[in-house]
Amino acid sequence: MTxxxxxxxxxxxxxxxxxxxxxxxxxxxxxxxxxxxxxxxxRAVYGPDVSLPGLLYGKVLRSPHAHARIRSIDTSRAEAFSxxxxxxxxxxxxxxxxxxxxxxxxxxxxxxxxxxxxxxRDYTLASDKVLYAGxxxxxxxxxxxxxxxxxxxxxxxxxxxxxxxxxxxxxMQGAAPLLHETMKTWSLVGESQAPSNVASSFQYVKGxxxxxxxxxxxxxEHEFRTATVHQGYLEPHAxxxxxxxxxxxxxxxxxxxxxxxxDHLAKLLRLPLSSIRVVPxxxxxxxxxxxxxxxxxxxxxxxxxxxxxVKIVMTRAEVFLGTEPTGGTVIRVKVGATHAGRITVALxxxxxxxxxxxxxxxxxxxxxxxxxxxxxxxxxxxxDVVVNKPKTGPYRAPGVTPACFACEQVMDELAERxxxxxFEFRMLNCAREGTRQIGGAVHTxxxxxxxxxxxxxxxxxxxxxxxxxxxxxxxxxYWGNWGAQSSSxxxxxxxxxxxxxxxxxxxxxxxxxxAMQAAEALGLAFEQxxxxxxxxxxxxxxxxxxxxxxxxxxxxxxxxxxHDVIAQMCARASLLWAVPVDTVAYQRGVFTxxxxxxxxxxxxxxxxxxxxxxGAVTGVGNVxxxxxxxxxxxxxxxxxxxxxxxxxxxxxxxxxxDVGRAIHPTxxxxxxxxGAVQGIGWALxxxxxxxxxxxxxxxxxxxxxxxxxxxxxxIETVIVEVPYPGHPYGARGVGExxxxxxxxxxxxxIHRAIGARIRQLPMTPARxxxxxxxx
Amino acid sequence: xxDKTRVxxxxxxxxxxxxxxxxxxxxxxxxxxxxxxxxxxxxxxxxCGACAVLLDGRLVNSCLVLGVEIEGxxxxxxxxxxxxxxxxxLQQAFVEQDALQxxxxxxGFLIAAKALLEREPDPTEEHIRTWLAGNLCRCTGYDKIxxxxxxxxxxxAQQAQEVQR
Numbered sequence: 001m002t003x004x005x006x007x008x009x010x011x012x013x014x015x016x017x018x019x020x021x022x023x024x025x026x027x028x029x030x031x032x033x034x035x036x037x038x039x040x041x042x043r044a045v046y047g048p049d050v051s052l053p054g055l056l057y058g059k060v061l062r063s064p065h066a067h068a069r070i071r072s073i074d075t076s077r078a079e080a081f082s083x084x085x086x087x088x089x090x091x092x093x094x095x096x097x098x099x100x101x102x103x104x105x106x107x108x109x110x111x112x113x114x115x116x117x118x119x120x121r122d123y124t125l126a127s128d129k130v131l132y133a134g135x136x137x138x139x140x141x142x143x144x145x146x147x148x149x150x151x152x153x154x155x156x157x158x159x160x161x162x163x164x165x166x167x168x169x170x171x172m173q174g175a176a177p178l179l180h181e182t183m184k185t186w187s188l189v190g191e192s193q194a195p196s197n198v199a200s201s202f203q204y205v206k207g208x209x210x211x212x213x214x215x216x217x218x219x220x221e222h223e224f225r226t227a228t229v230h231q232g233y234l235e236p237h238a239x240x241x242x243x244x245x246x247x248x249x250x251x252x253x254x255x256x257x258x259x260x261x262x263d264h265l266a267k268l269l270r271l272p273l274s275s276i277r278v279v280p281x282x283x284x285x286x287x288x289x290x291x292x293x294x295x296x297x298x299x300x301x302x303x304x305x306x307x308x309x310v311k312i313v314m315t316r317a318e319v320f321l322g323t324e325p326t327g328g329t330v331i332r333v334k335v336g337a338t339h340a341g342r343i344t345v346a347l348x349x350x351x352x353x354x355x356x357x358x359x360x361x362x363x364x365x366x367x368x369x370x371x372x373x374x375x376x377x378x379x380x381x382x383x384d385v386v387v388n389k390p391k392t393g394p395y396r397a398p399g400v401t402p403a404c405f406a407c408e409q410v411m412d413e414l415a416e417r418x419x420x421x422x423f424e425f426r427m428l429n430c431a432r433e434g435t436r437q438i439g440g441a442v443h444t445x446x447x448x449x450x451x452x453x454x455x456x457x458x459x460x461x462x463x464x465x466x467x468x469x470x471x472x473x474x475x476x477x478y479w480g481n482w483g484a485q486s487s488s489x490x491x492x493x494x495x496x497x498x499x500x501x502x503x504x505x506x507x508x509x510x511x512x513x514x515a516m517q518a519a520e521a522l523g524l525a526f527e528q529x530x531x532x533x534x535x536x537x538x539x540x541x542x543x544x545x546x547x548x549x550x551x552x553x554x555x556x557x558x559x560x561x562x563h564d565v566i567a568q569m570c571a572r573a574s575l576l577w578a579v580p581v582d583t584v585a586y587q588r589g590v591f592t593x594x595x596x597x598x599x600x601x602x603x604x605x606x607x608x609x610x611x612x613x614x615g616a617v618t619g620v621g622n623v624x625x626x627x628x629x630x631x632x633x634x635x636x637x638x639x640x641x642x643x644x645x646x647x648x649x650x651x652x653x654x655x656x657x658d659v660g661r662a663i664h665p666t667x668x669x670x671x672x673x674x675g676a677v678q679g680i681g682w683a684l685x686x687x688x689x690x691x692x693x694x695x696x697x698x699x700x701x702x703x704x705x706x707x708x709x710x711x712x713x714x715i716e717t718v719i720v721e722v723p724y725p726g727h728p729y730g731a732r733g734v735g736e737x738x739x740x741x742x743x744x745x746x747x748x749x750i751h752r753a754i755g756a757r758i759r760q761l762p763m764t765p766a767r768x769x770x771x772x773x774x775x
Numbered sequence: 776x777x778d779k780t781r782v783x784x785x786x787x788x789x790x791x792x793x794x795x796x797x798x799x800x801x802x803x804x805x806x807x808x809x810x811x812x813x814x815x816x817x818x819x820x821x822x823c824g825a826c827a828v829l830l831d832g833r834l835v836n837s838c839l840v841l842g843v844e845i846e847g848x849x850x851x852x853x854x855x856x857x858x859x860x861x862x863x864x865l866q867q868a869f870v871e872q873d874a875l876q877x878x879x880x881x882x883g884f885l886i887a888a889k890a891l892l893e894r895e896p897d898p899t900e901e902h903i904r905t906w907l908a909g910n911l912c913r914c915t916g917y918d919k920i921x922x923x924x925x926x927x928x929x930x931x932a933q934q935a936q937e938v939q940r
Contacts, residue, residue, distance in 0.1 A: 030873075032870050032871065032873070033870075033873060033875075035878065036869070036870040036873075036875065036878075037862070037866075037870060038878075039875055039878030039881050040853075040856075040857075040862065040866040040869050040870055040875065040878075040881055040882075040885060041813070041853065041854070041856070041857050041862070041866065042811075042812070042813020042814070042852065042853035042854045042882050043813070043854075044878055045812070046815070046879060048806075048812075048815070048816060049806075049812040051810075146796070146798070231913075232913050233877070233879075233913055234815070234817040234823060234825055234877070234879045234880050234911060234912070234913055235815070235817070235877070235879045236816070236817070282877075282878065283877060284815070284877045284878070284879025284880075285876075285877040285879060285913050285914055286877075287913070313816075315819060316817065316818040316819060316820070507877065508876060508914075509876060666873045667873065669919075670873055670876055670914070670915055670916075670919060673915060673916030673917075673918050673919070674876065674913070674914045674915050674916045675916075676916060677915075677916035677917065678913065700818065700820055700822060701817075701818045701820070701822035701823050701911065702820065702822045706911050706913065708904075708907075708908040708909075708910075708911065708917075709903070709904040709907045709908055709910075709912075709917040709920070709921065710904045710905055710907075710908040711908075712916065712917060714900075714918040714921070715916050715918055
């Protein structure tokens with residue numbers, strides 16, 4: 001058993017008012033992840049690795065235009081091409097004859113499958129209009145990917161090209177081309193009169209913002225812009241479908257949520273849920289980008305027509321053009337404070353690009369932007385705006401990184417103008433348990449202050465900088481996390497080991513962190529629990545692995561299943577011993593009864609007797625988690641700016657985060673490090689570049705640069721533990737929070753290094769030079 | 776359709792014959808013709824390193840090599856790193872240091888790191904980061920990968936010393 005080695009790493013730990021005791025046998029240890037050996041030997045099966053007898057290869061024809069009407073589609077030449085087995089278009093989708101179009105103004109529903117049925121069809125395969133360059137129009141299944149590719153060139157599409165709009169502010173103008181001619185702006189006061197590219201708008205108000213402004217001695221106000229960026233997972237989307245003559249559709253695919261894929265396909269293809277089985281593969285990175293599923297339905301239609309299994313694997317360019325990145329934003333922030341350093345008012349306007357269909361995460365951004373602070377008066381307004389770009393989707397703490405970039409630069413400037421240390425200013429104003437947020441929600445147990453305190457006391461923050469053009473920046477961030485439905489079963493083997501099946505797809509190492517929680521709850525060693533991802537036929541409904549929910553919410557399900565196992569095992573012991581069940585207890589791996597001190601069975605000894613005491617024992621844990629702990633993080637970064645080129649180099653980087661309880665501290669460190677480096681990429685390098693007509697100019701890893709090992713230093717981590725009382729071991733969601741502060745922290749560091757403020761992402765050398773020249 | 780070419784090569788120590796189209800990349804031949812799916816496609820244009828293999832001991836992106844080019848060559852893929860006795864020290868170090876999350880880039884990193892350690896058995900952190908800059912990882916932030924490569928280098932050096940004794 002690998003024991004906790006917390007003090008060996010840069011880990012300082014805080015508990016709300018009490019010392020933390022290592023009271024767990026498994027939670028907090030660092031066993032190797034259960035999927036590691038398969039992955040280092042090349043045996044793990046990802047989406048593109050799937051193969052079936054008689055497999056055909058699919059390819060998708062995508063619009064070259066950002067906005068166009070489709071006059072006609074002629075597939076006859078492709079159908080006649082040798083090696084082609086099926087060609088599909090929107091006409092092959094159920095309801096293709098005028099049903100299920102855009103109407104009634106309802107565009108979004110809660111949950112991950114957020115595109116309504118009537119837009120689902122056109123989003124899957126466009127019928128009369130394309131809304132972004134990359135919009136799918138038709139697909140081909142052929143004997144090889146090369147034949148399929150050639151056949152795409154034989155599909156004749158007649159387009160009437162329309163003017164495109166790719167900028168969020170331009171899209172809101174009255175003269176802008178309309179993407180959806182009948183869409184009106186939805187808000188709490190009703191629908192707008194005229195059609196608009198603004199899908200929805202909302203506003204939160206707390207207190208009296210005018211009074212807050214009047215009370216402020218110093219007010220800072222700025223506008224910020226961020227570009228469209230991609231999650232950048234290395235594994236392209238891939239799916240394999242077989243739709244048999246028995247009506248059963250099996251989808252084997254790389255996804256964050258098998259049940260979400262099944263829900264979507266059932267609605268779109270009008271099938272009973274029981275006719276669809278979705279089998280999740282290993283997922284080669286997702287970060288929010290593998291929730292939605294467009295490829296699966298196309299592969300299914302091709303398979304039905306061809307009568308054979310069909311696999312579609314996207315190219316990298318298709319991943320950039322045809323999936324769901326996170327959209328560009330324009331954000332205005334205005335914050336006022338007294339000379340004493342108390343914030344009196346905070347105002348924000350958030351304009352978020354939704355892409356071709358409504359559904360940006362502007363609501364999450366609005367909830368998060370000032371969530372770290374105790375602010376008496378505030379107003380936050382949000383706008384969800386469609387533009388001729390790919391529909392946006394979640395990306396790790398969706399919506400919040402641009403909001404933090406804006407908010408935390410304004411906070412930094414305020415602290416500077418007030419002559420306060422940036423952490424001191426934040427600690428003076430930080431949210432605590434009981435703080436009412438501008439959106440109305442009240443914080444429960446949180447670790448905001450503890451995080452700031454740990455960051456301010458960290459050796460990195462106290463170390464001197466040693467060079468010209470160097471600067472240290474900090475930023476503070478929040479992510480709300482998630483709970484929702486999770487299911488699991490635990491079956492006891494005759495040798496006392498157990499099989500754990502969870503409905504949550506493992507995208508970060510959750511098979512390991514969930515097996516640890518099962519072992520802890522069952523009083524077993526980690527190695528005695530064998531975890532597996534279930535498919536949609538083998539376990540109960542589980543929401544997609546998103547919102548940093550899996551270790552927490554599925555963890556609760558697993559602990560519940562473990563308790564069910566223990567209760568059933570106690571009943572078996574009572575049968576064997578002929579004692580009342582309520583006299584049987586289980587502790588530290590041993591069953592005993594208060595009726596007879598001589599009776600004693602270990603878990604394994606009792607497991608061996610299940611076969612003749614009633615058969616197998618399977619514990620079930622199905623939950624719908626409605627409350628969960630939120631996450632706060634503070635980042636410290638040192639940068640050096642080359643005054644000639646404008647290139648900002650990261651010299652040192654430290655992440656401090658409250659994780660509630662680190663179930664697996666090594667994996668927690670990995671999340672903090674990986675999230676920070678994604679945030680560094682967002683800050684300095686990444687962004688979709690568009691031409692006037694709405695074509696993406698850089699859909700390759702050569703031109704859309706991700707950080708490499710050479711671009712980043714070792715990321716230092718500090719795990720703060722303020723246990724969340726609603727989880728059996730105090731865990732909070734971890735994975736998303738660390739991407740939130742980096743762009744803001746780096747912008748603040750660049751300001752300290754060269755005096756200039758960069759208010760646009762990415763902070764490329766050209767922008768840094770431009771801002772420096774404007775000083 | 777074109778005429779397929781017969782190619783004979785030694786892959787992971789085993790003599791292999793296969794037929795391929797003249798336009799098929801080595802990556803495609805490994806994955807779709809030979810069933811060796813350990814090498815991954817991340818970009819298909821040489822910018823991510825997920826498809827890295829050793830070709831006659833030289834580190835290449837297999838998406839940029841044609842299948843027909845490996846006639847008479849030796850190829851090492853991630854599947855050839857371990858044998859029945861157990862994991863290669865690099866693989867062992869990646870497991871122990873938790874140098875992977877999703878694991879999709881891992882085969883490429885392992886092969887690239889092997890090429891590095893064959894040239895430079897005791898690389899500095901800077902050297903490791905420079906050498907691995909051709910491999911993208913989106914999950915780990917690279918720190919644990921760099922640590923794993925250093926740990927593997929130490930273990931290989933120790934093994935070499937034991938052999939000498």
